[in-house]
Amino acid sequence: MTLLPGYNKRGGRRLSRSQCVCITLLWALLCYVVLTTAPRIDGPVILMIVLSGALVFIPVVKALRRN
Numbered sequence: 001m002t003l004l005p006g007y008n009k010r011g012g013r014r015l016s017r018s019q020c021v022c023i024t025l026l027w028a029l030l031c032y033v034v035l036t037t038a039p040r041i042d043g044p045v046i047l048m049i050v051l052s053g054a055l056v057f058i059p060v061v062k063a064l065r066r067n
Helices: 017-037 043-066
Strands: none
Touching: 017 043
């Protein structure tokens, strides 16, 4: 199977370095908004931040390793 340049095995485009930086900054901004507007920082808030971090950083790290 031949892949086109810039595409991964599932057919989606690879993330560029600038896209990885933008995604990371947007995630950090979202965490800041959640932490500053939450009335209490308790277990569900922390769990949500950790899970969203995993969903953001796993594809970002994989994309940066391939570049």
